Amino acid sequence: VQLVESGGGMVQPGGSLVLSCTSSGFAFDEFPMAWVRQAPGKGPEWVSGISYNGDTTYYSDAVKGRFTISRDNAKNTLYLQMNALKPADTALYYCARLKWQLSRTYYGRSAPLEGVNFDSRGHGTQVTVSS
Secondary structure, X not given: OEEEEEOOEEEOOOOOEEEEEEEEOOOHHHOOEEEEEEOOOOOOEXXXXXXXXXXXXXXXXXXXXXXXXXXXXXOOEEEEEEOOOOHHHOEEEEEEEEOOOOXXXXXXXXXXXXXXXXXXXXXXXXXEEXX
16 A cells, blocks of 8 residues: 655645645555644644545534545545645645544544554645745
């Protein structure tokens, strides 16, 4: 299993970025996926999740209305469109292969834990929002 993120960078507040996560080594279209972020000195937090076929999505309250998750199963790629970025969005963003389709309740009550609710992740891409 390999997950490789790209698209991060430095952007001013209010700007936009599109993150991509290219997968290989497994049947991408059979797994729900998620974006996770971790800011310096903080634990990982769910950003967004998507079902295996893209029909169901989840967004944390912090990003709802600003970020959009999508996937292209034909290209084995996961995306995160990030608009209206804020300094609070500064973090390392990584994609994660979920072990099962998480419910909204689960996302809201549980932290991302490798080996528990996801089993593979990429190295991540840094997003820095600063003026």
